[in-house]
Amino acid sequence: MRLVGCRGPLWIGRAALVLGLVVAGWAMVTWISGIPAASGHAIILESSPKHQETVAAPSRLMLRFNSRIEKKLCSVSLIGPGQTTILLLRQEPDAPSNMLIYQLPVLGPGAYRVKWTVLAVDGHVTQGTLVFSVADGKP
Numbered sequence: 001m002r003l004v005g006c007r008g009p010l011w012i013g014r015a016a017l018v019l020g021l022v023v024a025g026w027a028m029v030t031w032i033s034g035i036p037a038a039s040g041h042a043i044i045l046e047s048s049p050k051h052q053e054t055v056a057a058p059s060r061l062m063l064r065f066n067s068r069i070e071k072k073l074c075s076v077s078l079i080g081p082g083q084t085t086i087l088l089l090r091q092e093p094d095a096p097s098n099m100l101i102y103q104l105p106v107l108g109p110g111a112y113r114v115k116w117t118v119l120a121v122d123g124h125v126t127q128g129t130l131v132f133s134v135a136d137g138k139p
């Protein structure tokens with residue numbers, strides 16, 4: 001305390017106040033959006049197919065996150081019509097560090113759920129689900 005002089009405690013007090021406000025603000029945001037406070041870190045910014053989109057059978061799945069992720073510790077599975085689960089294992093190696101891209105097998109028409117669990121580089125695990133539908137090819 002002597003090193004920072006008599007302004008030290010005041011500065012620490014302000015820092016604590018600002019930190020407190022940030023934490024309170026974050027808690028409020030997570031409470032409003034329904035995201036557990038412990039899992040605010042790697043979130044999806046964009047995907048292909050998009051959430052709730054109906055598409056012709058896609059040949060690949062792309063998930064883009066807001067931060068770099070530990071790709072070896074990420075897992076993504078695809079649950080198709082009839083609860084068939086396809087564990088996606090073959091990531092495209094050249095994808096950017098905040099993206100997961102998988103080649104997909106031929107998908108028949110129906111509803112699909114993508115369940116993802118990723119580890120962000122800051123050590124926090126997040127998970128989520130996105131859904132999309134493959135349209136029946138006939139017009």
Ligand SMILES: [Cu+2]
Binds near residue numbers: 120
């Ligand atoms: Cu984090």
